[in-house]
Amino acid sequence: MSFVESYSADWVKIYFTLNFSLLTLGAAELGFINDAMLALEINTKCIYFHRVDPKVIKGRVHYARIFKEGDNTCQANGLGYLRPDGASGVTMQTIKLGKNCFPNSYGKAAHEMMHALGFPHEQVRPDRDSYVSVAPESSFKTKNDFYQFEKRKYGQYIMSNTFFKENPYDFYSIMHYSLDDPTHFFLKNTAKSTKTILLKEMFKSKVKTMFVGQRSSLTCGDIKKLNFVYGDCKNKPKSELKSASSSRLKVSCPNTKTG
Numbered sequence: 001m002s003f004v005e006s007y008s009a010d011w012v013k014i015y016f017t018l019n020f021s022l023l024t025l026g027a028a029e030l031g032f033i034n035d036a037m038l039a040l041e042i043n044t045k046c047i048y049f050h051r052v053d054p055k056v057i058k059g060r061v062h063y064a065r066i067f068k069e070g071d072n073t074c075q076a077n078g079l080g081y082l083r084p085d086g087a088s089g090v091t092m093q094t095i096k097l098g099k100n101c102f103p104n105s106y107g108k109a110a111h112e113m114m115h116a117l118g119f120p121h122e123q124v125r126p127d128r129d130s131y132v133s134v135a136p137e138s139s140f141k142t143k144n145d146f147y148q149f150e151k152r153k154y155g156q157y158i159m160s161n162t163f164f165k166e167n168p169y170d171f172y173s174i175m176h177y178s179l180d181d182p183t184h185f186f187l188k189n190t191a192k193s194t195k196t197i198l199l200k201e202m203f204k205s206k207v208k209t210m211f212v213g214q215r216s217s218l219t220c221g222d223i224k225k226l227n228f229v230y231g232d233c234k235n236k237p238k239s240e241l242k243s244a245s246s247s248r249l250k251v252s253c254p255n256t257k258t259g
C-alpha cells in the first residue's frame, strides 16, 4: 500500500506536520529534512508535499507526523497507508528524526520517508536471494533485528509482480542496508568477520561495496520505483518547500523524465 489510500488527482499530496520537538534541532538538520522532501518531490512526477497544521486536522486525512524522539532514533512506523484508528478517521504515519539522523546528508531522512511512502528495505525483496545472502535468523540478537532483513512475499506492500519486472534489484538504493555493520548492532556475534549481508559471488566484482547502503542520494532506481507506485502526473503545482537546493538535489537519470 502506498502512502495514500487511493487517488486520482493530477498529483499525490503527501500531508505532513512538523512537530515542535524538531525545534531543538539545528538549522542544518532542519535543512536536511526539507531537502529529503524536496528530493522526493523534484525527482518524481507526482509526489507533492503539503504542510498542514496539526491543530486543524479533522476528517479523513492521512498525514505524516515528523518529530524528534531522542537523538539517535531514525524511524518510521509501518509502511504506507495505515488504517484509520478510532472514530476520527484521521490516520498518521510517524517519522522520528533525531539529531544523529543526518550524516551530512538528507539520505537517512529520505530513507524513513520512503518507508512512510510504502517502501520496505531493498534487502527484504522476495527476489533478494539471487543478489545477496543474509545471515540466518538464529544469528540475530532479536526477532525485531531479524525483521529488518527478513525476506518478504510477492504482493506484500507495494511489491506487485509487475513491480519486479519494472524495478530490478538496486544494490545502491537508499533503502538498502550496508554490507558492513560496524557496530554489529543486529547480530549476536560481535566478531568483525560476521556480516548481516553478503553479495552473491557473481556480483562481487561488479558491485562497488562501499556504495551499498549509501545515504547520500536517491538513486535512479529509487526514483523509478517512486514513479512506478505514484504514477505519471503532468501538472504538479509549484513546491511549497524551501527550494534553494533544488538543482543540487536533482538526480539525472538516463531515459527518464522526472517532474
Ligand SMILES: [Zn+2]
Residues within 6 Å of the ligand: 111, 112, 115, 121
Ligand atoms: Zn529502514
